[in-house]
Structures are given as structure tokens and as C-alpha cells.
Amino acid sequence: MPNIVEMISIKKNIGVVLIACIASVIILLVHVYLSIQMGLLFSLLVIFIVIISSLFLVSYLAYEKYRLSEQVIRNILHNITDVVAIKDEEGRFTYANKSVSKLYKATESELIGKTDYDFTGNLAQSEAIQENTKAALDKLETIESFESSTDMNTNEVNHYHSIKIPFYNAQKQLRLFIIAKNITDIIKLKEESEKNKARLQNVLDVSEEGLWEWEPQTGRVKHNEQWGNMSGIPFSEESFTEYENCIFKEDKPIVYEALGNLLEKNQPFNIKYRFKRPDGEVIWVWDRGRVAERDKDNNPTLVVGLVLDITQEKYNQQKIHQLAYHDQLTGLSNRVQFEIDLRNTLQQSQQEDTYSALLFLDLDRFKLLNDNYGHHMGDQLLSTIAQTLLNNKQSNEMVARLGGDEFVVILPLIDKDIKCATSYTKNYSNQLIALLSESVSLKNELQDVDIEYAVTVSMGGVIFKSNDNNIFENKILQLADMALYRAKANGGNEAIILDIEAKSDLNYSSELQKTMRNAIDKHEFCIHLQPQYNDLHFIIGAEALVRWEHPTLGLLSPHSFIEMAEESNLIIPIGMQVLKQSCEQLQKWQASASTAHLSISVNLSAKQIWQKLFAEEIIEVVRSYDIDPTKLIVEVTESLFIKDIKDATKKLCKLKSIGISVSLDDFGTGFSSLSYLRDLPIDEIKIDRSFMQDINTDKQALIMVKSIINLANNFNLKVVSEGVEEKEQLDLLKQLGLSIFQGFYFSKPIPPKEMDKLLLDASNNGFL
Numbered sequence: 001m002p003n004i005v006e007m008i009s010i011k012k013n014i015g016v017v018l019i020a021c022i023a024s025v026i027i028l029l030v031h032v033y034l035s036i037q038m039g040l041l042f043s044l045l046v047i048f049i050v051i052i053s054s055l056f057l058v059s060y061l062a063y064e065k066y067r068l069s070e071q072v073i074r075n076i077l078h079n080i081t082d083v084v085a086i087k088d089e090e091g092r093f094t095y096a097n098k099s100v101s102k103l104y105k106a107t108e109s110e111l112i113g114k115t116d117y118d119f120t121g122n123l124a125q126s127e128a129i130q131e132n133t134k135a136a137l138d139k140l141e142t143i144e145s146f147e148s149s150t151d152m153n154t155n156e157v158n159h160y161h162s163i164k165i166p167f168y169n170a171q172k173q174l175r176l177f178i179i180a181k182n183i184t185d186i187i188k189l190k191e192e193s194e195k196n197k198a199r200l201q202n203v204l205d206v207s208e209e210g211l212w213e214w215e216p217q218t219g220r221v222k223h224n225e226q227w228g229n230m231s232g233i234p235f236s237e238e239s240f241t242e243y244e245n246c247i248f249k250e251d252k253p254i255v256y257e258a259l260g261n262l263l264e265k266n267q268p269f270n271i272k273y274r275f276k277r278p279d280g281e282v283i284w285v286w287d288r289g290r291v292a293e294r295d296k297d298n299n300p301t302l303v304v305g306l307v308l309d310i311t312q313e314k315y316n317q318q319k320i321h322q323l324a325y326h327d328q329l330t331g332l333s334n335r336v337q338f339e340i341d342l343r344n345t346l347q348q349s350q351q352e353d354t355y356s357a358l359l360f361l362d363l364d365r366f367k368l369l370n371d372n373y374g375h376h377m378g379d380q381l382l383s384t385i386a387q388t389l390l391n392n393k394q395s396n397e398m399v400a401r402l403g404g405d406e407f408v409v410i411l412p413l414i415d416k417d418i419k420c421a422t423s424y425t426k427n428y429s430n431q432l433i434a435l436l437s438e439s440v441s442l443k444n445e446l447q448d449v450d451i452e453y454a455v456t457v458s459m460g461g462v463i464f465k466s467n468d469n470n471i472f473e474n475k476i477l478q479l480a481d482m483a484l485y486r487a488k489a490n491g492g493n494e495a496i497i498l499d500i501e502a503k504s505d506l507n508y509s510s511e512l513q514k515t516m517r518n519a520i521d522k523h524e525f526c527i528h529l530q531p532q533y534n535d536l537h538f539i540i541g542a543e544a545l546v547r548w549e550h551p552t553l554g555l556l557s558p559h560s561f562i563e564m565a566e567e568s569n570l571i572i573p574i575g576m577q578v579l580k581q582s583c584e585q586l587q588k589w590q591a592s593a594s595t596a597h598l599s600i601s602v603n604l605s606a607k608q609i610w611q612k613l614f615a616e617e618i619i620e621v622v623r624s625y626d627i628d629p630t631k632l633i634v635e636v637t638e639s640l641f642i643k644d645i646k647d648a649t650k651k652l653c654k655l656k657s658i659g660i661s662v663s664l665d666d667f668g669t670g671f672s673s674l675s676y677l678r679d680l681p682i683d684e685i686k687i688d689r690s691f692m693q694d695i696n697t698d699k700q701a702l703i704m705v706k707s708i709i710n711l712a713n714n715f716n717l718k719v720v721s722e723g724v725e726e727k728e729q730l731d732l733l734k735q736l737g738l739s740i741f742q743g744f745y746f747s748k749p750i751p752p753k754e755m756d757k758l759l760l761d762a763s764n765n766g767f768l
Contacts, residue, residue: 083160083180089137091115091130094175099182103149103158122150133176136164147180159187210307212289214240216263216300230285230309232277248274248282255287263300266291272310284314319700327401328694328701329379330386338400338408342473345398345412349465354413355421357497358476359429359461360484361436363405364492367748369453373444375726375745378405380442381453392435394428403689404744408480414463422463422497429495433457437493459495460484474563481560485553515550516561520573524549527581528749529600531758532720535739538767539759541599543635543722543742544582545749546574571605578602579618583625583632585752590627594763601633601663609636610644615654622658629659633684637665645679652681663720667708678715685712689723689743696728709736 077084078097086095093100096111104111104119111119117126129147136143143164150157160180169175210227214220221240228234233242247255251273261267269289276282289305325337333341342358349356363385370378382405389399389407398410411428414421439452460483464476483496519525526549529542548556565571582600589595608614622629634655636648652662663684687708695701705721712719721733724743733741747758762768 081182083178083182085178085180087133087176087178089134089174091126091133116149120149125150133164137166137174137176140166142166146183157184158182159184212305212307213292214289214303214305216303227307230283230307231275232279232281242278246276246278248276250274262289262291262303269303269305283309283311286310323698323700323704327386328698330383330401332386332389332407333398333400335400335402338398338402338410339473341398341400341410342476345410346464346473346476348413352413353465354416355418355463355465356413357411357421357425357461357463358480359409359411359425359432359459359495360480361407361409361432362458362484362488364456364458364488366405366455370744373442373451377442377444377451377453379726381440381455384440384442385436385455388436389432392432418463418499422499425461425463426495426497429459429461429497433459433493433495456493458484458487458492460487461495461497463497463499474567478560478564482553485556485560516548516565516568516570519548519550520570520577523577524551525574525577526751527578527585528751529585529755530742530749531747531755532599532601532740532742533746534741535734536767537746539598539762540740541601541631541633542755543601543603543749544578544585545603546578547749566605566607569607572608572611575603575605575608576617576621579621580625583621583627586627586631587625590631594768595759596628597631598759599631599633599661601635603635603665606637609648609651615651618655618660619658622660630661632659633661633663635663635665635686649680656681656683682717684718684720686720686722692721692723692725692729692743696726696732702732705733706736709738713737 080097081099083099083103084095084097085093085100088094092113092115093111094113096108098108100111101108106114106119115126116129117123120126125148132143132145132147143162145162145164147160147162148157149160159182161183162178162180165177167175167177210223210230212221212223212227219240221243231243231246233246244252254271255273258267258269258271262269269287272284272286274282275285286308287305288307289303291300291302292304293300293302295301325334325340326332327334345356348354363381366378366381369381382401385407386399386401389409393399396412398412400408400410402408409432411425414424433456436457437455439454441450442453443450460480462476462479462483479498483498487494487496526547527544528547529544531539532541532543534540546558546562548561550556562571565574579602582602586598586600589598611617618634622632634652636652656662661683662681663686664680664682665686666688667685685708687705691701691705691708693701695705709719718740719738720740720742721738722742724730724733724741724745726745730741730745750758759768
């Protein structure tokens with residue numbers, strides 16, 4: 001539109017100039033001619049007429065130019081998308097373009113003479129606009145302002161950026177020219193951006209994550225408040241340098257490598273490291289970032305990221321690791337960690353062709369201390385022994401507690417010469433026995449008793465190294481256990497060290513396996529019964545635990561032979577003998593009204609259940625003894641279901657169909673126990689004894705036991721707590737709602753005849 005006006009103006013100016021030039025020439029010629037022909041007076045009259053005509057024509061052309069320009073400007077203003085209006089001193093419209101008409105849904109003629117209030121119905125808003133209009137007119141100054149217009153009928157809100165210019169019209173009347181741009185969409189975008197920013201900040205606040213931005217080329221760092229609170233570094237131009245100085249020295253290479261890979265290779269920056277705040281507090285952080293902007297040469301110019309304080313998570317992980325791999329009473333490694341250490345030591349011995357040693361330690365007459373002074377005193381002694389073992393560490397030996405009063409020491413990579421290794425181990429063992437045999441001061445604060453307890457130690461060990469695959473951890477354990485039994489058989493307080501490479505010792509495993517086969521035929525495997533009690537201390541049943549009455553080695557506990565039985569599949573006939581003896585015991589109990597209510601739990605090996613006719617054979621044995629099958633409980637572990645969960649479930653369901661109950665043993669030590677509770681035919685779970693050791697002193701252990709109990713209650717399962725060794729544990733478990741208990745606090749596993757006597761005593765005392 002401006003180009004058209006300009007073009008018209010140029011054409012009109014040229015026309016006026018041409019007319020003036022022609023008129024001037026005509027006047028000149030006429031004047032000369034008429035002066036000659038008709039006289040001076042007539043000449044002047046003609047000249048006057050020509051001048052008047054020329055002036056009239058020029059005026060007409062000027063007026064047309066103005067009219068056309070005004071029309072063009074009016075068209076432009078009328079059709080412009082911005083609001084354009086002229087108001088008088090009372091705020092009434094004297095002019096309004098199409099945008100105003102569209103806004104107020106009125107024609108231009110309907111707008112003239114009206115105020116904003118006539119269309120919005122918003123008095124307060126109209127008064128504010130009028131005050132703003134009056135202020136501009138009074139000052140006679142151009143004013144810029146941001147205003148909002150709300151239609152009271154529709155509640156529609158529009159936002160404007162206005163420019164208001166006071167001026168006098170041709171009639172000398174004061175008017176206000178207004179041009180306003182509708183910025184509603186921009187305001188909405190701004191508001192939405194602010195909302196998103198607030199939401200992001202809320203998310204970061206909830207997640208407790210710090211947000212940071214880093215310009216690699218300048219080193220400048222920006223961060224949010226949470227980052228500053230977490231790191232302890234206030235915002236400054238030196239933030240990145242201060243941040244670098246706070247990274248743990250040992251962790252700096254990790255951070256620098258990760259940043260380098262991010263900037264140079266665009267690899268994800270996602271690491272965890274230690275950070276020392278300026279106030280000295282050390283925290284663990286999880287830092288993540290990515291390149292957000294690059295320059296034209298593809299060099300990173302902006303890196304953004306998030307950082308989270310994971311100190312508590314790290315502490316919890318350490319606590320869980322402590323619970324999983326350490327004995328809660330003594331702080332030593334537990335059986336799980338010991339087995340890992342033994343496996344690693346065996347591998348190192350093979351790789352480096354160097355002898356190592358394993359020592360089993362057992363406290364003589366430890367039960368006597370527990371029986372006479374209580375488990376509290378026994379725990380003191382165990383803790384003292386553990387501390388003595390740790391204090392006696394001379395190099396890289398590893399110390400663990402397997403449970404009860406059983407300790408183990410691994411002496412890795414002693415010497416390449418068998419004689420030197422054996423000599424060192426024997427000297428170490430004798431020194432250890434002498435050290436541990438000193439009197440120990442024990443104090444029972446509950447009973448206000450102080451005693452000096454003289455303890456003696458029996459020790460069995462084995463020197464091992466293997467260049468083949470015939471030596472496994474379980475064989476080393478068996479030999480060390482055999483050496484311990486020999487030491488105890490000799491009266492205790494001595495160490496017997498065996499050489500795994502000596503022929504007699506190397507043949508131990510095979511000989512024991514041959515003996516085991518004969519033992520099955522001779523029925524040398526028997527059951528010991530560990531009673532189970534309810535919360536009123538009534539005997540309600542027992543668990544049948546296998547023992548081997550070896551003709552020369554005496555009574556062997558399961559850890560001496562059970563792994564070998566599993567490897568050789570002899571566990572299958574041994575398990576059947578245990579089942580038959582358990583059914584025979586049930587038959588005796590059910591013959592008497594006073595013991596007919598008692599139940600027996602029998603452990604089943606996964607290999608037993610994997611047998612094709614397992615369920616049928618079990619049912620046949622149960623029926624052959626004519627017992628009430630509802631009093632028989634079979635205990636299984638999670639390892640059973642690894643091979644074929646559907647087959648195992650089907651077989652267990654067959655047992656349940658005749659009334660046999662199924663108990664999930666060692667619950668809480670596997671990785672998928674929760675799914676088993678949902679999917680498998682389980683009636684009962686047994687909380688593993690590892691959770692019992694420090695339940696009364698360790699908050700995490702207590703939380704785990706509570707969680708297991710709640711799960712069991714939700715699935716309507718019975719819960720048995722095994723490994724109860726102290727009254728404090730029992731009292732706490734009762735408070736948690738448990739009502740079935742098993743452990744050394746009540747009784748160790750005992751032969752059936754002793755069980756009969758225990759039941760008789762319980763009956764006489766009213767606890768049966």
C-alpha cells in the first residue's frame with residue numbers, strides 16, 4: 001500500500017509542474033502577443049484569467065492527491081490486524097478500525113460515540129482504561145502500556161501492547177490515537193513457559209536432583225538452587241574450578257574420562273563418584289549429562305545434566321552387603337562370603353602353583369557356657385574370639401564364622417613347597433590355639449555376673465593345591481571337617497593338619513563315598529529331631545534332620561557328607577530312608593492320644609523331586625505306614641524350581657492332594673521368593689536363620705523379618721522361625737505375631753529316644 005501512495009504522489013507532482021510550466025509559457029506568449037495586437041489592458045485580463053485557472057487546477061489536483069492518500073491510509077488502518085482507534089477526552093470512540101469491530105462484535109458506526117464499557121460490561125476495567133487515556137491526554141506525551149481486556153459476557157481475556165499518541169484534530173479538538181497489538185498468544189506462551197519451568201522445578205525439587213549447565217569453551221557454569229545445596233558450592237564464575245577441586249582425588253580420572261568421552265565421542269555421561277563438599281562432608285553423587293548445543297564446527301558449546309545425592313543409597317547397599325556377606329554378631333565374613341573366598345583361593349593356588357590352607361576352628365564345651373550362663377554370655381565369648389582372630393591376622397588370611405561356635409581361617413598362597421606350607425600352617429595353628437585358650441573375662445549385665453572363662457579350641461586343617469579339576473571346595477571342606485573331628489576325638493585343644501596331596505587324604509572322598517554306599521545298605525543314616533514350639537512353649541512337632549552314624553568317625557553332621565551325597569545322587573536313597581524313619585516316628589506318635597497332634601517336617605532334595613515317580617513313591621511310603629498324612633510336612637528350597645517349575649508344582653500338588661503340606665525352607669535368601677508365594681502350592685514358609693542372628697539389635701534385619709511376616713500373612717501362609725537362639729529374639733518374634741519357633745534356645749536336634757523323653761517331660765509339665 002505505501003508503494004501505491006508514493007507512485008500516485010510522484011505522478012501528481014509531475015503533472016502540477018508540467019501545468020505550471022505550460023501556464024508560464026502561455027502567459028508569456030499571450031502577454032507578448034496581446035500587448036502588440038490588442039493593448040496592455042486586455043493582455044493583463046487574459047493573463048489574470050489564465051493564472052486563476054492554473055491556480056484552480058493546481059488546487060484541484062492537490063486536493064485529489066490528499067483525498068487519495070487519506071483513502072489509502074484509511075484503508076490501511078481499517079484493515080490492519082492491530083487494533084487502531086481514536087478516542088475523545090471522554091474515552092468515546094471517534095474512529096475504530098475493523099479489528100476493533102471484530103473484538104467488540106460491532107460495526108464501525110455502532111462503535112462511534114461509545115466507550116469500552118458499552119461492549120465489555122467491565123466497569124473497573126473501563127475506568128482503568130479511561131484513567132490511562134486521561135493521563136496520556138493530560139501529559140500530551142506518547143505512552144506505551146500493556147493492558148488486558150476481559151469480556152464480562154464471555155469471560156474472554158485479551159492482552160495488548162498499546163501505543164497512545166495525543167493530538168489535535170483539524171477542529172483543534174484533543175484526541176488520542178491508539179494502536180494496540182494483540183499479544184494474547186504471546187502471553188499464553190509465556191505463561192505456559194513459566195508453568196513448564198515451575199513444573200520442571202517442582203519435579204527437580206521432588207526428585208531432589210540438581211540441574212547444571214556447563215559451557216566447555218568458556219568454563220562458565222550455571223546451576224539451580226538444589227545443585228548448590230547439594231554440592232555446597234555457591235554460584236560464581238569459578239564454579240567449575242570449585243567443582244573440580246571437590247571431586248575425590250581417586251575418582252577424578254573416572255570423571256575426566258567420562259567427560260572426555262562425552263565431548264569427543266558423544267558417549268553418555270553417566271557415572272557415580274565421591275564428592276567432598278567445602279564443609280568437609282563426603283557424599284556420593286550420580287551425575288548424568290549430554291551435549292545440548294554445538295557450534296558450526298560441531299564443537300560442544302553447552303552441556304546440560306542432572307546430579308543426585310545417592311549417599312543414603314550407597315549406605316543402604318553397604319548395609320545390605322554387610323547383611324548378606326557378614327556375620328551380624330561378630331562382623332566376620334559369613335558362610336556365603338567364605339565360600340566365595342575359598343573358591344577364589346583355590347583358583348589362585350592352581351594358577352600360581354602355590355599351596356594354601358584351610359583351618360576349621362571349634363570351641364570345646366561351648367554349649368556348657370550357654371546352658372549355665374545363657375546365650376548372652378555365649379555371644380560375648382564368640383565376639384571376643386572373633387576379635388582375637390582379627391587381631392592375630394599376620395598378612396592376608398581370611399576369617400569367617402560359619403555359625404554357632406564354628407570359625408574358619410583361610411591362609412592363601414603360603415608357599416610353593418609342601419613341607420614349608422605344612423610347617424607354617426602347623427605353627428600358625430598352634431599359636432592360634434595358645435592365643436585362644438587364654439581366659440576370657442565375660443560379664444552378664446542382666447544377672448550382674450562376672451566370670452573368667454577358660455576356653456579351649458579344636459582345630460582341623462588341610463593344605464591344598466591342585467593342577468587338575470578333581471579338587472573342589474566341598475572336598476577341601478570335608479577334609480578339614482574330618483581333621484577337626486579327629487582333633488576332637490583326641491580330646492580337643494589341638495590342631496590336626498592334613499595334606500590333600502597325600503594318597504590317604506586324596507582317597508578320602510572316594511572312600512567316604514564307598515562307605516556312604518555301604519552305610520545306606522546298613523541303615524547307618526538316622527534322624528535327629530529338633531522340636532518346634534508354639535508361642536505358649538507347647539511342643540507342636542519337629543523337623544527331621546539326617547545324621548550319619550559312621551562306624552569309625554562317629555556321628556557326622558550333614559555338612560560332612562550332604563554335598564557328596566548330592567553329587568553322587570546318593571541323596572535319593574538317603575532321602576527315602578529319612579522319609580521312612582520320619583513316617584515311622586509319626587506312626588508311633590499317632591498311636592498315642594497325647595502325641596497324635598504332633599507333625600514332622602522332612603527336607604527334600606531337588607534331585608529327589610526330579611525323579612519321574614517321586615510323588616507316587618512318597619504317597620506309597622506314607623500309605624504303607626498308615627499315618628495321618630496331614631501331619632507330614634515336606635520342606636523344599638527354591639533350587640527345586642530352577643530346572644522345571646511346572647513339573648515340580650505338579651508333583652507337589654499330588655502330595656497336597658492326600659493332605660501332605662509343603663513348606664518353603666530358607667525363605668528370603670533367594671532371588672524370586674515372592675513369585676513362589678503367588679504361584680506355588682505352598683502352605684508354610686520358614687524364615688532363614690541368617691535373619692534371626694541380630695534381629696533384636698539390627699534395624700535392617702528386623703525390617704526384613706517384618707516384611708516376610710507381612711507377605712506370609714497376605715498370602716495366608718504359616719510362618720516358622722528357625723534359628724531362635726536367644727530369649728530376646730523369641731520375645732521380639734512373638735511381638736511380631738509369630739507363633740511357631742525352632743532353634744537352640746529350645747533344643748538342639750536330638751535322637752528320637754531323647755525326643756521321647758522330652759515329650760514325656762513336657763506332658764508331665766502340661767506343655768504337650
